[in-house]
Amino acid sequence: MTSPGSATDFDWAFFWHYLFSPSSTFLDGLWRTVYISVVAQLLGVLLGLLLALAQRSRFAPLRWAGRGYVWLIRGTPLLVQLVVVYNGLAAAGVYRFADVQLGGLVLLGVVQAAILTLAANEGAYMAEIFRAALDAIDRGQAEAAQALGMTPATTMRVILLPQALRIIIPPLGNEFNLMMKTTSLLSVIGLQEMFQTAQSINSATFKTFEIFLVAACYYLALTTIWSFIQRFIERKLADPGHVVATPSLRTRLVGSSRDRNTLAGKGAN
Amino acid sequence: MDPITNAGPSAVLSARGVVKRFGDLAVLNGVSMDVRPREVVVMIGPSGSGKTTFLRCLNHLERIDEGTILVHGSPVGYRPGPGRPVEERPKVVAKRRRNIGFVFQRFNLFPHLTALENVAVGPVKVLGAPKTAAQEQARDLLARVGLADKATARPSALSGGQQQRVAIARALAMKPELMLFDEPTSALDPEMVGEVIAVMKDLVADGMTMIVVTHEMGFARSAADRLVVFDQGVIVEEGPPDKLVSDPEHDRTRAFLRRINESG
Numbered sequence: 001m002t003s004p005g006s007a008t009d010f011d012w013a014f015f016w017h018y019l020f021s022p023s024s025t026f027l028d029g030l031w032r033t034v035y036i037s038v039v040a041q042l043l044g045v046l047l048g049l050l051l052a053l054a055q056r057s058r059f060a061p062l063r064w065a066g067r068g069y070v071w072l073i074r075g076t077p078l079l080v081q082l083v084v085v086y087n088g089l090a091a092a093g094v095y096r097f098a099d100v101q102l103g104g105l106v107l108l109g110v111v112q113a114a115i116l117t118l119a120a121n122e123g124a125y126m127a128e129i130f131r132a133a134l135d136a137i138d139r140g141q142a143e144a145a146q147a148l149g150m151t152p153a154t155t156m157r158v159i160l161l162p163q164a165l166r167i168i169i170p171p172l173g174n175e176f177n178l179m180m181k182t183t184s185l186l187s188v189i190g191l192q193e194m195f196q197t198a199q200s201i202n203s204a205t206f207k208t209f210e211i212f213l214v215a216a217c218y219y220l221a222l223t224t225i226w227s228f229i230q231r232f233i234e235r236k237l238a239d240p241g242h243v244v245a246t247p248s249l250r251t252r253l254v255g256s257s258r259d260r261n262t263l264a265g266k267g268a269n
Numbered sequence: 270m271d272p273i274t275n276a277g278p279s280a281v282l283s284a285r286g287v288v289k290r291f292g293d294l295a296v297l298n299g300v301s302m303d304v305r306p307r308e309v310v311v312m313i314g315p316s317g318s319g320k321t322t323f324l325r326c327l328n329h330l331e332r333i334d335e336g337t338i339l340v341h342g343s344p345v346g347y348r349p350g351p352g353r354p355v356e357e358r359p360k361v362v363a364k365r366r367r368n369i370g371f372v373f374q375r376f377n378l379f380p381h382l383t384a385l386e387n388v389a390v391g392p393v394k395v396l397g398a399p400k401t402a403a404q405e406q407a408r409d410l411l412a413r414v415g416l417a418d419k420a421t422a423r424p425s426a427l428s429g430g431q432q433q434r435v436a437i438a439r440a441l442a443m444k445p446e447l448m449l450f451d452e453p454t455s456a457l458d459p460e461m462v463g464e465v466i467a468v469m470k471d472l473v474a475d476g477m478t479m480i481v482v483t484h485e486m487g488f489a490r491s492a493a494d495r496l497v498v499f500d501q502g503v504i505v506e507e508g509p510p511d512k513l514v515s516d517p518e519h520d521r522t523r524a525f526l527r528r529i530n531e532s533g
Contacts, residue, residue, distance in 0.1 A: 058359070143330055144377035144436075148391040148443060149367035152359045158394050162381050 014207050018214040029197030030218055036114055036193065037180045043119035044179075045172070048126020053156070055131060066127065073124035079185055081121055086113040086189040110191045118179065118186075125175060133167035134160060166237050173230035180222050194218060281306050281341060281447050281478045282327065288335035289322055289502075296322045298502035299336070304447075307476045311489040311510070314499030315525055320482045323499070324449050327480070328369045329362050340369060340447060367395060370440030370448040374455050376432040378424035378439070384411060385420040388438045395443070403442070410438040414468050430461030434468055441472075448472065450481040484529060490514060498522045 018026065054066035073081070090096040097109030137160055145155040184195035192200075198215040202208050282304040289297035297319045304310055312320040325331040327338060329346030337354070338345050345365050347354035357365075378387050388407035392398035398406075411417050414434040424432055433453055440448060450469065454462040466488050472479065473492045483489065489496055490510045497507040498519070506519045517523045 138377070140373060140375055140377035141379065144371075144373060144379070144439075146330065146363065147328060147366060147369075147371035147373075148439070149363050149395045150391075151363045154394050158390065159379055163379075166381070 011207055011210050014205070015210040015214060018201075018211060019217060022214070023201070025192075026194070026197050026201065026214075029192055029194040032111070032192065033180065033183045033194040034222065036111065036118065036183055036186070036191075037176065040115050040118035040122060041176050041179050043115070044122025044126050044175075047119060047123030048128075048130050051123055051127035052130035052134060055127070056134070058152075070124045070127050073121055074128075078117070078121050078182065079188060082114070082117050082185060082189050085117045086110060108191075110186075110189055113189065114183075114186045114191050118182070122175065122179060126172075129168050129171045129175070130164065133164040136167055137163050169230070169234050169237060173226070173233075176230075177223050177226060180226070181219055184219075279306060280304060280339075281308070282480070283339040283342075284323075284327070284336065285338075286336035287323065287326060287333050287338060289319075289326060289331060290334050296502050297326070297333070300499075300502070300504055301336075302497065302504070304478060304480060306478055308494050309473050309477075309479045309481070309492055310495050310497055311493035312480065312482045312497045312499060313484065313486075313489065313525065313529075314505075315528070318499040319502040320497075320499040321451055324451050324480060324482050327449055328366050328371055330371070332356065340365070345369075363395075367443055368446045370443060370445035372433070372436055372440055372448065372450045372453050374452040376424070376429070376436045376456070378427075378432050378436055380424050383421050383423055384416060384427065384435045387424070387435055388442050391439060391443045407438070407442060410441055411435070413441075413471075414438045415464070428461060429457045430464045433457065433461075433465045437465075437468055437472075446478060448477055448479045450479065450483065452482050452484070454483065454485055486514070486526075486529060498525065500525070 022030070051066045051069060054062045055070075057063050057066075086097060097113040099109050100107050100112070141159055141163065142155055145159040150158065183193050186193050187196035187199060190196070194215055198211045201211045205211065280303045282302065284300060284302045287297050287300040288295060296317075300319070300323055302310070302323075312324070314320050322331060326333050327340070327345065332346070337347075343365075344354070346357055346362050348357055349355075378384075379390065382390060385404060385407050388410055389400070389403040392403040392406065393400055408417070408420060411420055414437055416431060416434055416438070419427060419431060419435070424435070427435065433456075437453075453469070454465050457465065462485065466485060469479075469481070469488065470492055481488070481493070493510045495507060496510040496513045498505050498513070498517075498521070500521045506513065506517065506522045513522065514526060517526060
């Protein structure tokens with residue numbers, strides 16, 4: 001037997017095989033990773049917006065609730081939140097996530113718990129992003145809207161949110177990038193997403209390096225595809241009257257130091 | 270001192286004993302003013318004298334601590350309460366602001382909207398006007414301020430003078446009965462002051478009731494019915510511009526006018 005860790009042990013055939021013709025279980029895991037990320041992020045954005053609005057409310061209890069939520073969620077690890085929501089609530093007899101039938105589809109209890117917890121967690125971070133974006137808009141904008149006779153709700157919807165949206169796209173892209181990788185934590189509640197699938201293949205084949213390298217490649221592919229999509233969205237939303245410096249893909253992926261000025265300028269927008 | 274002219278029930282603006290404090294500092298210390306329909310009042314005074322704050326109180330962009338402000342006979346931002354007035358809910362205040370136009374020193378155009386959309390957004394979103402009618406009206410207003418060809422331009426593509434003219438058109442779109450101008454030319458390069466002043470004079474000729482905070486003494490002398498001098502949170506003097514400029518009664522007015530003449 002050769003010693004483990006020797007580079008000659010690397011099973012290239014196994015690696016290429018799983019990279020280019022992954023098993024259906026692996027693809028199922030990949031698919032779960034994708035849709036859980038997308039749904040959790042969308043819900044997280046909605047929740048974040050509601051929390052940011054609550055924090056700006058005229059009613060003090062709403063403001064406290066918004067701030068308290070962000071404090072609680074950002075102050076505890078996601079890993080702990082996942083276990084508390086899925087295992088803890090069930091163990092305490094409070095709530096057990098059961099599989100539900102949606103049309104012809106079965107939505108697993110563990111998937112519900114995962115989406116809910118990820119969205120609840122993401123909401124707290126998105127609330128901060130929305131808050132910062134709304135704060136970044138010049139006070140004169142709200143005053144001009146008020147002077148026209150707009151109510152606070154109309155001012156928010158017609159004047160402030162469209163401008164905030166442009167500001168949140170870069171950090172939102174960052175959040176979604178993190179979200180796709182964070183789904184690997186769902187393995188602790190036994191959800192068969194991509195990482196967990198790689199783990200079970202590992203325990204069946206002992207090709208540890210190979211299979212986790214395949215998983216890494218797939219995560220990298222997901223985040224790379226996303227950076228293309230994000231770039232497209234930013235271009236769509238850019239003010240056509242302004243020539244906005246769009247970071248090159250190279251900058252976006254590797255954060256080249258040569259282009260740091262462009263990035264800094266972008267952040268200040 | 271009670272600087273009240275012949276205010277009747279028809280007064281567009283009637284302010285009485287307005288006091289505004291920021292912490293311990295009283296920026297307005299009992300300001301009273303009446304403005305009749307079609308009257309043009311220019312407020313001057315050193316910076317920090319309270320003229321801009323007073324203007325902002327008129328459409329409730331600032332709260333007041335004492336006194337009353339009536340526009341067309343009804344209070345803006347407050348309703349009578351037990352003891353002292355109670356602040357109205359934002360929705361009610363919003364309704365009261367509809368026919369008070371406000372033009373800001375820094376224009377505050379909406380950067381995500383075109384010039385045309387900036388002018389049409391008020392009627393559409395506040396008055397519920399049909400979009401096509403509002404855009405039609407916006408086109409007319411842009412033509413009136415000399416910017417018919419800039420309808421599709423974003424604010425970022427316009428010069429300061431052009432932006433301020435769009436801002437005036439935006440305020441006019443709400444068909445205001447009173448227009449408030451907060452140093453409308455102070456943020457402009459000197460060569461752009463004239464185009465904004467011309468639009469304002471056009472409004473004066475049209476009979477618009479206007480209250481203008483400005484250092485443009487040329488505009489004050491030629492267009493104002495009345496000049497009001499602020500200093501340290503009170504009105505120190507007021508009167509017809511020619512008389513007030515040539516023969517000021519108050520030392521502080523004299524000192525201020527001298528400073529303006531030196532810098533201008």
